[in-house]
Amino acid sequence: MKAPAFDYVRVSSVNEAIALLQTHGDDAKILAGGQTVMATLNMRLSNPAVLVDISPIAALKRIAVQGNTLHVGALVTHSEIEASGVIREHAPLLSMAVPHIAHKAIRNMGTWGGSLAYADPAAEWPACAIALNATLVAQGPQGVRKIPANQFFLDLYTTALAADELLIDVEIPIRTPQQVVAFNELARRxxxxxIAGIAACAQREGEVLRDPRFVFFAVASTPFQATKAQAVVNGKVLTNSVVDEAVNALRGELEPLADLTSSSATKLHLSTVLLQRAIHALSAGH
Ligand SMILES: Cc1cc2nc3c(=O)[nH]c(=O)nc-3n(C[C@H](O)[C@H](O)[C@H](O)COP(=O)(O)OP(=O)(O)OC[C@H]3O[C@@H](n4cnc5c(N)ncnc54)[C@H](O)[C@@H]3O)c2cc1C
Structure with missing residues (x-):
């Protein structure tokens, strides 16, 4: 199918983009890498009057460390994350996750910010952002505000961004020497x-994991943080019985949404497998 007719405006600053969002309200849509927007237009699932192309905004393309914070700008592409030594050093969870995102051609165009703003519950980046305790930086007519990742994803394809706000940057605490991370997903191809995935992070002290974060994706309408399973693991020496207890806690707190190919029971079973693998990987110190 072909996209419906729309106006197209290419902007070179965040302020220009915000002004257009204010003028056009719900009739405007941001275009970043276009890997989701163009598909929804072509399938006539959305019908914006104007597309605001933010891809020329150079200020949103930086990967930089300032103090103890890694900044990943909204327009950094998936491929740039894949190639970045700075990210491998300071946020290795992102380097582990990125090869699972689509295929190379899509990773070359699609952006980190576009994926976070779109908030697909099956996407990898939202779960990673929560696991890494990231903060999302939004800019709107009133200025800049910061939103913790665990408060950003409100519902299916719904975020805390207002209609006239742009996601501009993400702040990630840089890796500490004790930080261990694990990423895994199960997909048909x-x-x-x-079908189900996990992004996990913890501080490892000897045989003990502290402050573990187990964030599942593709199982609910938003990323799902398994707080009960986390509490079981936190501060304990990892024995088989602790792992079994964490799996039972997950069974008690997660009721996955079925999708076209997988039932809720299948997703729950896969999630328990992923949790066990993640705990073992974290305790092995990756
Ligand atoms: C075949 C295929 C397979 C894919 N597989 C995966 C996968 O396995 N995992 C995965 O995570 N993704 C997957 N994707 C999606 C891909 O990762 C997209 O790149 C991503 O979802 C959107 O990024 P984008 O830059 O292309 O955003 P766009 O398509 O340009 O925009 C997406 C949405 O976000 C909004 N938006 C974009 N940037 C901003 C911003 N800075 N501030 C506010 N709003 C903004 C847009 O208005 C739009 O609503 C796949 C896509 C395709 C076509």
């Missing part, structure tokens, strides 16, 4: 969206 490599590059497909996951």
């Amino acid at each position: 490599h590059g497909d969206y996951a």
Whole structure:
């Protein structure tokens, strides 16, 4: 199918983009890498009057460390994350996750900010952002505000961004020497969206994991942080019985949404497998 007719405006600053969002309200849509927007237009699932192309805004393309914070700008592409030594050093969870996102051609165009703003519950980046305790930086007519990742994803394809706000940057605490991370997903074919996935992070002290974060994706309408399973693991020496207890806690707190190919029971079973693998990977110190 072909996209419906729309106006197209290419902007070179955040302020220009915000002004257009204010003028056009719900009739405007941001275009970043276009890997989701163009598909929804072509399938006539959305019908904006004007597309605001933010891809020329150089200020949103930086990967930089300032003090103890890694900044990843909204227009950084998935491929740039994949190639970045700075990200491998300071946020290795992102380097582990990125090969699972679609295929190379899509990763070359699609952006980190576009994925976070779109808030697909099966996407990898929202779960990673929560696992890494990231803060999302939004800019609107009133200025800049910061939103913790665990408060950003409100519902299916729904975020805390206002209609006239742009996601401009993400702040990630840089890796501490004790930080261990794990990422895993189960998909029908490599590059497909996951049936179930996990992004995990913890501080390892000897045989003990502290402050573990287990964030599942593709199982609910938003990323799902398994707080009960986290509490079981936190501060304990990891024995088989602790892992079993964490799996039972997950069964008690997660009731996955079925999708076209997988039932809720299948997703729950896969999530328990992913949790066990993540705990073992974290305790092995990756
Ligand atoms: C075949 C295929 C397979 C895919 N597989 C995966 C996968 O396995 N995992 C995965 O995570 N993704 C997957 N994707 C999606 C891909 O990662 C997209 O790149 C991503 O979802 C959107 O990024 P984008 O830059 O292309 O955003 P766009 O398509 O340009 O925009 C997406 C949405 O976000 C809004 N938006 C974009 N940037 C901003 C911003 N800075 N501030 C506010 N709003 C903004 C847009 O208005 C739009 O609503 C796949 C896509 C395709 C076509």
